[in-house]
Amino acid sequence: MENIFTDEYFMKKALQEAEMAFDKGEIPVGAIIVVNNTIIARSHNLTEMLHDVTAHAEMQSITAAANFLGGKYLKDCTLYVTLEPCQMCAGALYWSQITKIVFGARDEQRGFMVMGTKLHPKTAVVSGVMANEAADLMKRFFISRRK
Numbered sequence: 002m003e004n005i006f007t008d009e010y011f012m013k014k015a016l017q018e019a020e021m022a023f024d025k026g027e028i029p030v031g032a033i034i035v036v037n038n039t040i041i042a043r044s045h046n047l048t049e050m051l052h053d054v055t056a057h058a059e060m061q062s063i064t065a066a067a068n069f070l071g072g073k074y075l076k077d078c079t080l081y082v083t084l085e086p087c088q089m090c091a092g093a094l095y096w097s098q099i100t101k102i103v104f105g106a107r108d109e110q111r112g113f114m115v116m117g118t119k120l121h122p123k124t125a126v127v128s129g130v131m132a133n134e135a136a137d138l139m140k141r142f143f144i145s146r147r148k
């Protein structure tokens with residue numbers, strides 16, 4: 002049987018979260034955390050609603066996953082996030098020692114790569130999964146804000 006639990010499969014779930022953010026007028030970024038092919042955290046950006054610059058999708062998912070696991074380290078966990086994490090989220094992910102990060106679109110301005118933020122040496126990174134879908138959602142959002 003073919004394995005349905007591909008990176009694309011889980012990134013679609015993260016994109017659904019990003020759509021929810023979009024519908025609330027939040028910058029559309031969604032994240033989920035998966036362990037053993039089970040989603041243990043799902044979240045989307047809520048910085049406007051919570052008036053909190055730290056309410057990025059990744060930050061909320063890190064907290065939710067640690068609560069679920071009953072431990073602070075996200076061992077054997079994979080984060081799927083529609084946009085490249087910023088330096089704050091990369092820093093939090095560093096402390097979580099998460100096993101793998103899969104992200105969609107690059108953030109050329111404020112992503113952790115251009116900022117030179119380091120992830121934990123144990124963390125594997127995959128980029129560009131459904132990047133066009135994530136980038137299109139961002140574009141649609143900023144066009145709708147200008148109207």
Ligand SMILES: [Zn+2]
Binds near residue numbers: 057086087088089091
């Ligand atoms: Zn962030």
